[in-house]
Amino acid sequence: MSEAKQYTTKNGRTYHNETEVPYMLPTDSKEIPRLFRQHEALKGILDGRFKAPLQDKLEAGITVLDSGCGPGAWLLDMANTYKNSQFHGIDINTDHFLKEGIPANAHFVLGDLAENIPYPENTFDFIYQRLLILGLTTKQWESNLQELYRVLKPGGYIELSEIDCTIMHTYGHFFKKLQEATDICQRARGTRPHIAVELFERANKAGFINVKDNIISKPFCHGGEIGELTRFHIISAHKSFGPHLADIVPEWKEDDVYQEHIKNCEIEAANNKVYARWNVVTAQKPIDKAK
Numbered sequence: 001m002s003e004a005k006q007y008t009t010k011n012g013r014t015y016h017n018e019t020e021v022p023y024m025l026p027t028d029s030k031e032i033p034r035l036f037r038q039h040e041a042l043k044g045i046l047d048g049r050f051k052a053p054l055q056d057k058l059e060a061g062i063t064v065l066d067s068g069c070g071p072g073a074w075l076l077d078m079a080n081t082y083k084n085s086q087f088h089g090i091d092i093n094t095d096h097f098l099k100e101g102i103p104a105n106a107h108f109v110l111g112d113l114a115e116n117i118p119y120p121e122n123t124f125d126f127i128y129q130r131l132l133i134l135g136l137t138t139k140q141w142e143s144n145l146q147e148l149y150r151v152l153k154p155g156g157y158i159e160l161s162e163i164d165c166t167i168m169h170t171y172g173h174f175f176k177k178l179q180e181a182t183d184i185c186q187r188a189r190g191t192r193p194h195i196a197v198e199l200f201e202r203a204n205k206a207g208f209i210n211v212k213d214n215i216i217s218k219p220f221c222h223g224g225e226i227g228e229l230t231r232f233h234i235i236s237a238h239k240s241f242g243p244h245l246a247d248i249v250p251e252w253k254e255d256d257v258y259q260e261h262i263k264n265c266e267i268e269a270a271n272n273k274v275y276a277r278w279n280v281v282t283a284q285k286p287i288d289k290a291k
Helices: 031-045 055-060 073-081 138-151 166-170 173-189 195-205 225-240 255-271
Strands: 007-010 013-016 063-067 086-091 106-110 124-130 152-163 209-219 275-284
Touching: 031 073, 031 225, 055 124, 063 073, 063 138, 073 086, 073 106, 124 138, 138 152, 138 195, 152 195, 166 173, 166 275, 173 255, 195 209, 195 275, 209 225, 225 255, 225 275
Parallel strands: 063 086, 063 124, 086 106, 124 152
Antiparallel strands: 007 013, 152 275, 209 275
16 A cells, blocks of 8 residues: 655644545654653553453463554553564554664554555454544444454454543533534544444444443543543643644634633533543454454
């Protein structure tokens, strides 16, 4: 496949051209440290690196795919932790791939996770994929799950983690306005704002079995350390894709106005003692059936 290389610049940040790739977050070097810090936050929020019951197999040695790996924060953490296993990361953009400090059991590959994962069928024991809510269209979600099914070994596990944005409309006036603008922007690109609550049904429809929906709820902007982790995860993402929202809310073209609105969202969430929610779906490919 050819690598996505059509970019646009907004407010000094570099993004994919939305006509080619719907992904809303930046693709510049400034985004890489945020993604690594986000990974550390998510380990606290989601109570570990993964939910699939594969601890013993990972220690013994299996083959793992990080689908939509970005710079490889999860992949590198796992590769350094489970040295007997092999970890492969695919992404449509190789600019974020690290060029040094990569363990021998970690591998990065250019690949379109929605259309053609560049591996034979029945390759992986475990496939991990998260936070593609801003990156895949409705059609791409369907083909993505088909591709994950194809390259997963019979009996292997997938794990899909997405944040539930449906609840954010209830946080208060400021956050409701922010989330409504985000939803409009996503739908204009063909992506699904509420994909988290659809994962369970979609995994079942794709042919996976033993599908489990782990719903994780944590304090947002309050409650000590965990509230700070959720604050960073959610607020830093909104700051990163904020320039797109100015197309929906004209006054946000002034960055200081948008930043003030974000600050009001944080205060509102803290005062209202709200919770953020994630759906983490695990499932298996049937042992006696190939698709």
